[in-house]
Amino acid sequence: MDATFWAFIGLVIFLALLAYLKVPGMIGRSLDERAANIAKELDEARTLREEAQALLAEYHRKRKEAEKEAGEIVASAQREAAALLSDAKAKSEEYIARRNKLAEQKIAQAESDAVNQVRASAVEIAVAAASTLIATKVDAKTAGTLFKSSLEQVKENFN
Template identity: 60%
Template sequence: MDSTFWAFIALILFFCLIAYLKVPAMITKGLDGRADKIRTDLEEARRLREEAQQLLAEYQRKRKEAEAEAEGIVTAAKREAEAMKADAERKTAEYVERRTMLAEQKIAQAEAGAVAEVKAAAVDVAVEAAEALIGKKMSGATSGDLLKKSLAEVKARMN
């Protein structure tokens, strides 16, 4: 009996001990537990991935809605700005037109006043000239009264 035989016997006893202690069953049980844990982890990861995709889709939808709303706000603001610009231009044009009409009225009044002054000055000159002419041709107290009366009449008609 040599050492090879005893090594063989020890090997057989080792295998019997392993079988008696159910080591393969424990290994199988451990591997099955680990496989189950991996399977549950994969299912949890799949579930989390689906939730993440749903959240992503929801956030993308919300982002698109927000972009559409922002675009609507910008469009409304542009429309409102254009309306305000048109209103301001209209009001400016009306203001300029009113100021122009007021200036034209003032000019017309000034012209009328100047014409009236020129007429009054012409009447005064004409009256003085007439007074001088009549005064030379007529003499006496009655002629002076007649002259004053005539001048008063002419002035009354001119005004």
């Protein structure tokens, strides 16, 4: 009996002890559990990846919608600004036309006032000249006759 025999016997006892304690079954179960855990983690990773891709697609869609909405807002703002500009232009033109008409009315009124003032001055000058002329040339009898005829003219004009 040499050392090889005793090593073989030790190996057989060791293997018998391992079989008795059911170590191969435990190792198999442990490996099966580990394989199941790895498969479970892979499934979870695949699910998470799919969810991440769905979220990414959702964010891309929302970004496109937001860009479209922003474009619509900008277009709406441009239309509104154009409308405000045309409205302001129309109101400015209307205001200018109103101011021109008012200025023309004021000019016409000033012109009418000036003509009336010239007429009044002409009448005053004519009356003053006539009174001076009458005072120097007419005697009392002629003045009474002129007064009566003037009075009759005034009565006719009022009737």
